[in-house]
Amino acid sequence: MTDVLTPVLSAGWADDRAWTLEAYTERGGYRALGKALAMSPADLIELVKESGLRGRGGAGFPTGMKWSFIPKDNPNPTYLVVNADESEPGTCKDIPLMMASPHTLVEGVIIASRAIGAEQAFIYVRGEVLHVVRRLRAAVREAYEAGHLGTDIGGSGQNLDLVVHAGAGAYICGEETALLDSLEGRRGQPRLRPPFPAVAGLYASPTVINNVESIASVPAIVDHGIAWFGSMGTEKSKGxxxxxxxxxxxxxxxxxxxxxxxxxxxxxxxxxxxxxxxxxxxxxxxxxxxxxxxxxxxxxxxxxxxxxxxxxLGTKALQVFDQTTSVVRCVLRWTEFYKHESCGKCTPCREGTWWLVQVLRRLDSGEGREGDIELLQELCGNILGRSFCALGDGATSPITSAIQHFREEFEAGMHTPSSELFPPAASTLFQAVTA
Incomplete structure (x- = not known):
């Protein structure tokens, strides 16, 4: 087939010492920043709006529109926060991007900060990936030394300080308002909305929160233009x-x-x-x-x-499973993760995920009871739309869809363990034989 790959963010990943300022500059890095500094903030927002760039972290909300929500008459400072707390099982796009080309993100942060009028920005990184934290901080240091960060950037009058903050490893901090609480030094738990972060976010001030890939895509759009970006993707999902x-x-x-x-x-x-x-x-x-x-x-x-x-589409983490995989066991593993990572703030998620695990464990071990499938559906119905944030909703999605597509495997869990129906050794042996 025709190679349909479009290396833009990943174009320089294989370069020698690709993460350094020197390598990034050689492949056109910070060229977009020069163009952005010559534009007004309003024009930058309009450019990103017209490009059709949508958030690359989950819901796909239009990035430029999110930037435009920042009130112009608020006396408090405006903040930009990059959500780099990548913790979703199966998702692994932001971490390699930050490792291979951290300056792509840094340049995107500077341009986005200019657009929304922020002079302070934060990159909130998952604490376990210490190598990424170190690489980002090294890139930020290089950017300061080159005059891309600090005061009067490029003689434009634009000021920006950028802080790389390491979280403590909680999945819930991937939820934007829980991330803000964590960034402020409190326990990471989601906030009640409204007010929304655009009005009262970090330190009760106007705040834009974007995913790593969303911000990293901005320099290419500024550098190459709307038509170029729109030539890729579909009519409503561009790029x-x-x-x-x-x-x-x-x-x-x-x-x-x-x-x-x-x-x-x-x-x-x-x-x-x-x-x-x-x-x-x-x-x-x-x-x-x-x-x-x-x-x-x-x-x-x-x-x-x-x-x-x-x-x-979510985080575009395509986890592919073949015929040797038990759907029940797979869903159980995911649900155990969500139970463990529930922040405990709301009852539907805190109690519901615990009960989901108990029922799934019975079915996985072949000790399911009559009505367990209906019980799973009822539990999911009591969590979906009733939990404080999307973590509860996300915990139900794989279960309800698995029952929809593979109900017979759940019914088999009434009398036969998953380990007999789908022996783990079969998959390992299968892989060894076909390797």
């Missing part, structure tokens, strides 16, 4: 993006391609499934999105296409 392909595939990794590519095309680019494998189910956007099956191989991987198929 390029990073797809994380993992699971039972020959070449797992990051594939930067236009929005709207299909899993069939990505699997072909990734060498296909391991020999002898048959696609059983997959996640289009991480473990918190409803699972899809082989019948969805040709669904366009954009916000509209995946939504029409009954799931969400």
């Amino acid at each position: 390029f993006t990073l797809y994380s392909l993992s699971g039972h595939v020959k070449r797992p990794g990051q594939y930067e391609a236009p929005l709207g590519i299909t899993l069939r095309e990505l699997l072909e680019l990734g060498g296909g499934l391991r020999d002898g494998s048959e696609l059983k189910f997959w996640t289009p956007g991480g473990s918190s999105t409803p699972i899809l099956t082989a019948e969805h191989l040709d669904v366009p991987l954009d916000y509209e296409g995946v939504g029409a198929a009954g799931s969400m």
